[in-house]
Amino acid sequence: KQEVTQIPAALSVPEGENLVLNCSFTDSAIYNLQWFRQDPGKGLTSLLLIQSSQREQTSGRLNASLDKSSGRSTLYIAASQPGDSATYLCAVAGNTDKLIFGTGTRLQVFP
Amino acid sequence: SQTIHQWPATLVQPVGSPLSLECTVEGTSNPNLYWYRQAAGRGLQLLFYSVGIGQISSEVPQNLSASRPQDRQFILSSKKLLLSDSGFYLCAWSGRGTYGYTFGSGTRLTVV
Numbered sequence: 001k002q003e004v005t006q007i008p009a010a011l012s013v014p015e016g017e018n019l020v021l022n023c024s025f026t027d028s029a030i031y032n033l034q035w036f037r038q039d040p041g042k043g044l045t046s047l048l049l050i051q052s053s054q055r056e057q058t059s060g061r062l063n064a065s066l067d068k069s070s071g072r073s074t075l076y077i078a079a080s081q082p083g084d085s086a087t088y089l090c091a092v093a094g095n096t097d098k099l100i101f102g103t104g105t106r107l108q109v110f111p
Numbered sequence: 112s113q114t115i116h117q118w119p120a121t122l123v124q125p126v127g128s129p130l131s132l133e134c135t136v137e138g139t140s141n142p143n144l145y146w147y148r149q150a151a152g153r154g155l156q157l158l159f160y161s162v163g164i165g166q167i168s169s170e171v172p173q174n175l176s177a178s179r180p181q182d183r184q185f186i187l188s189s190k191k192l193l194l195s196d197s198g199f200y201l202c203a204w205s206g207r208g209t210y211g212y213t214f215g216s217g218t219r220l221t222v223v
Contacts, residue, residue: 044214
Protein backbone atom coordinates (compact mmCIF):
# COMPACT_ATOMS: atom_id res chain seq x y z
CA LYS A 1 0.00 0.00 0.00
CA GLN A 2 1.39 3.37 -1.05
CA GLU A 3 2.23 5.75 1.77
CA VAL A 4 3.32 9.35 1.29
CA THR A 5 5.17 11.32 3.95
CA GLN A 6 6.02 15.00 3.97
CA ILE A 7 8.69 16.66 6.05
CA PRO A 8 8.64 19.08 7.78
CA ALA A 9 5.03 19.23 8.92
CA ALA A 10 5.34 22.97 9.49
CA LEU A 11 7.85 25.64 8.56
CA SER A 12 8.10 29.32 9.46
CA VAL A 13 10.71 31.45 7.68
CA PRO A 14 11.47 35.10 7.01
CA GLU A 15 10.80 36.53 3.59
CA GLY A 16 13.52 36.00 0.99
CA GLU A 17 14.72 32.60 2.12
CA ASN A 18 15.07 29.67 -0.25
CA LEU A 19 13.08 26.66 0.91
CA VAL A 20 13.08 22.92 0.39
CA LEU A 21 10.01 20.81 1.11
CA ASN A 22 10.41 17.06 1.14
CA CYS A 23 8.13 14.26 0.06
CA SER A 24 8.80 10.52 0.24
CA PHE A 25 6.74 7.57 -0.97
CA THR A 26 7.03 3.87 -0.26
CA ASP A 27 6.13 2.33 -3.64
CA SER A 28 8.33 3.55 -6.49
CA ALA A 29 5.92 2.20 -9.15
CA ILE A 30 4.27 5.54 -9.78
CA TYR A 31 2.96 7.19 -12.96
CA ASN A 32 3.44 10.73 -11.75
CA LEU A 33 3.86 13.00 -8.76
CA GLN A 34 1.98 16.25 -8.30
CA TRP A 35 2.57 19.17 -5.94
CA PHE A 36 -0.42 21.22 -4.80
CA ARG A 37 -0.96 24.34 -2.78
CA GLN A 38 -3.92 24.76 -0.42
CA ASP A 39 -4.86 28.07 1.14
CA PRO A 40 -6.94 27.92 4.36
CA GLY A 41 -10.51 26.85 3.66
CA LYS A 42 -9.87 26.60 -0.07
CA GLY A 43 -9.48 23.89 -2.66
CA LEU A 44 -6.23 22.61 -4.11
CA THR A 45 -4.26 24.43 -6.76
CA SER A 46 -1.92 22.34 -8.86
CA LEU A 47 1.64 23.70 -8.88
CA LEU A 48 3.72 21.14 -10.72
CA LEU A 49 3.18 17.71 -12.28
CA ILE A 50 6.16 15.41 -12.84
CA GLN A 51 5.70 12.33 -14.99
CA SER A 52 7.54 9.20 -13.90
CA SER A 53 9.98 9.55 -16.81
CA GLN A 54 10.92 13.10 -15.83
CA ARG A 55 13.46 14.28 -13.28
CA GLU A 56 12.18 17.77 -12.60
CA GLN A 57 9.71 20.49 -13.49
CA THR A 58 9.98 24.24 -13.07
CA SER A 59 7.42 27.01 -12.86
CA GLY A 60 8.59 30.49 -11.95
CA ARG A 61 10.22 30.38 -8.50
CA LEU A 62 9.19 26.74 -8.01
CA ASN A 63 11.22 23.70 -8.94
CA ALA A 64 10.20 20.13 -8.20
CA SER A 65 12.50 17.14 -8.57
CA LEU A 66 11.70 13.45 -8.64
CA ASP A 67 13.95 10.51 -7.79
CA LYS A 68 11.65 7.57 -8.37
CA SER A 69 14.14 4.88 -7.42
CA SER A 70 14.67 6.31 -3.95
CA GLY A 71 11.02 7.33 -3.53
CA ARG A 72 11.70 11.02 -3.03
CA SER A 73 10.63 14.38 -4.35
CA THR A 74 11.57 17.87 -3.31
CA LEU A 75 9.85 21.18 -3.92
CA TYR A 76 12.23 24.09 -4.01
CA ILE A 77 10.84 27.59 -3.49
CA ALA A 78 13.24 30.39 -4.34
CA ALA A 79 13.15 33.82 -2.69
CA SER A 80 10.08 33.09 -0.59
CA GLN A 81 7.36 35.73 -0.18
CA PRO A 82 4.53 36.16 2.35
CA GLY A 83 2.10 35.23 -0.44
CA ASP A 84 3.70 31.77 -0.50
CA SER A 85 2.18 31.04 2.91
CA ALA A 86 -0.08 28.01 2.51
CA THR A 87 -0.11 24.25 2.96
CA TYR A 88 1.84 22.35 0.32
CA LEU A 89 0.70 18.85 -0.56
CA CYS A 90 2.52 16.14 -2.42
CA ALA A 91 0.56 13.35 -4.12
CA VAL A 92 1.48 10.31 -6.20
CA ALA A 93 -0.54 8.40 -8.76
CA GLY A 94 0.06 4.73 -9.46
CA ASN A 95 -1.31 2.37 -12.08
CA THR A 96 -4.81 2.65 -10.64
CA ASP A 97 -4.84 6.38 -11.47
CA LYS A 98 -5.78 7.16 -7.88
CA LEU A 99 -3.93 10.00 -6.22
CA ILE A 100 -2.47 9.30 -2.77
CA PHE A 101 -1.68 12.37 -0.69
CA GLY A 102 0.85 13.21 1.96
CA THR A 103 -0.27 15.10 5.07
CA GLY A 104 1.27 18.34 3.88
CA THR A 105 3.75 20.98 4.96
CA ARG A 106 2.26 24.14 6.45
CA LEU A 107 4.42 27.06 5.38
CA GLN A 108 4.41 30.54 6.87
CA VAL A 109 6.59 33.26 5.38
CA PHE A 110 6.72 36.39 7.49
CA PRO A 111 7.81 39.86 6.32
CA SER B 112 -10.49 25.07 -21.33
CA GLN B 113 -11.62 22.63 -18.68
CA THR B 114 -13.38 23.80 -15.54
CA ILE B 115 -14.77 22.02 -12.53
CA HIS B 116 -17.68 23.30 -10.48
CA GLN B 117 -18.60 22.18 -7.01
CA TRP B 118 -21.49 23.34 -4.85
CA PRO B 119 -22.53 24.41 -2.34
CA ALA B 120 -19.45 26.07 -0.85
CA THR B 121 -20.64 25.64 2.73
CA LEU B 122 -23.36 23.55 4.29
CA VAL B 123 -24.63 23.10 7.85
CA GLN B 124 -26.86 20.10 8.30
CA PRO B 125 -28.41 18.42 11.35
CA VAL B 126 -27.58 14.86 12.28
CA GLY B 127 -29.85 12.41 10.48
CA SER B 128 -30.62 14.69 7.55
CA PRO B 129 -29.85 13.73 3.92
CA LEU B 130 -26.96 15.10 1.88
CA SER B 131 -26.38 15.80 -1.77
CA LEU B 132 -23.21 17.45 -3.07
CA GLU B 133 -22.80 17.99 -6.78
CA CYS B 134 -19.76 18.30 -8.99
CA THR B 135 -19.69 18.98 -12.73
CA VAL B 136 -16.85 19.21 -15.21
CA GLU B 137 -16.86 21.24 -18.41
CA GLY B 138 -14.62 21.20 -21.44
CA THR B 139 -13.69 17.53 -21.42
CA SER B 140 -15.33 14.18 -22.02
CA ASN B 141 -15.06 10.83 -20.27
CA PRO B 142 -13.04 12.14 -17.32
CA ASN B 143 -12.06 10.15 -14.25
CA LEU B 144 -13.93 11.70 -11.31
CA TYR B 145 -13.08 11.59 -7.63
CA TRP B 146 -14.49 12.57 -4.24
CA TYR B 147 -12.03 13.31 -1.44
CA ARG B 148 -12.61 14.29 2.17
CA GLN B 149 -10.32 16.34 4.36
CA ALA B 150 -11.16 16.10 8.05
CA ALA B 151 -9.92 18.83 10.40
CA GLY B 152 -6.18 18.50 10.91
CA ARG B 153 -5.93 15.43 8.74
CA GLY B 154 -4.87 14.57 5.22
CA LEU B 155 -6.95 14.01 2.12
CA GLN B 156 -8.79 10.71 1.98
CA LEU B 157 -10.11 9.27 -1.28
CA LEU B 158 -13.78 8.32 -0.84
CA PHE B 159 -15.00 7.37 -4.32
CA TYR B 160 -13.77 7.38 -7.88
CA SER B 161 -15.47 6.78 -11.19
CA VAL B 162 -14.10 5.92 -14.63
CA GLY B 163 -17.45 6.16 -16.42
CA ILE B 164 -21.21 6.62 -16.16
CA GLY B 165 -22.65 4.37 -13.48
CA GLN B 166 -19.19 3.02 -12.54
CA ILE B 167 -18.37 3.83 -8.93
CA SER B 168 -15.61 2.43 -6.75
CA SER B 169 -15.64 2.98 -3.00
CA GLU B 170 -12.40 3.27 -1.12
CA VAL B 171 -13.63 3.11 2.46
CA PRO B 172 -16.79 1.75 4.10
CA GLN B 173 -18.85 4.64 5.34
CA ASN B 174 -22.16 6.42 5.55
CA LEU B 175 -21.80 7.98 2.10
CA SER B 176 -22.51 6.95 -1.47
CA ALA B 177 -21.69 8.36 -4.88
CA SER B 178 -23.37 8.33 -8.26
CA ARG B 179 -22.46 9.38 -11.78
CA PRO B 180 -25.68 9.85 -13.72
CA GLN B 181 -23.99 11.72 -16.59
CA ASP B 182 -20.50 11.70 -18.04
CA ARG B 183 -19.44 14.94 -16.39
CA GLN B 184 -21.56 14.88 -13.24
CA PHE B 185 -20.56 13.31 -9.94
CA ILE B 186 -22.82 13.35 -6.87
CA LEU B 187 -21.99 12.55 -3.26
CA SER B 188 -24.95 11.55 -1.10
CA SER B 189 -26.00 10.35 2.29
CA LYS B 190 -29.40 9.24 3.53
CA LYS B 191 -28.65 10.13 7.16
CA LEU B 192 -25.70 12.28 8.16
CA LEU B 193 -23.51 11.52 11.17
CA LEU B 194 -21.42 13.98 13.18
CA SER B 195 -18.33 12.21 11.84
CA ASP B 196 -19.31 13.17 8.29
CA SER B 197 -18.23 16.75 8.97
CA GLY B 198 -15.29 17.84 6.87
CA PHE B 199 -14.12 19.50 3.69
CA TYR B 200 -15.24 17.62 0.58
CA LEU B 201 -13.34 18.02 -2.64
CA CYS B 202 -14.24 16.84 -6.11
CA ALA B 203 -11.53 16.29 -8.70
CA TRP B 204 -11.13 15.12 -12.27
CA SER B 205 -8.31 13.74 -14.35
CA GLY B 206 -8.13 13.14 -18.06
CA ARG B 207 -7.24 9.74 -19.43
CA GLY B 208 -3.59 9.51 -20.25
CA THR B 209 -2.66 12.90 -18.81
CA TYR B 210 -2.81 11.84 -15.17
CA GLY B 211 -2.80 15.34 -13.73
CA TYR B 212 -5.61 16.11 -11.30
CA THR B 213 -7.70 19.29 -11.12
CA PHE B 214 -9.69 20.02 -7.99
CA GLY B 215 -12.87 21.92 -7.35
CA SER B 216 -13.13 24.65 -4.73
CA GLY B 217 -14.59 22.32 -2.10
CA THR B 218 -17.63 22.12 0.17
CA ARG B 219 -17.29 22.71 3.90
CA LEU B 220 -19.84 20.42 5.57
CA THR B 221 -20.66 20.82 9.25
CA VAL B 222 -23.01 18.31 10.80
CA VAL B 223 -24.61 19.60 14.01
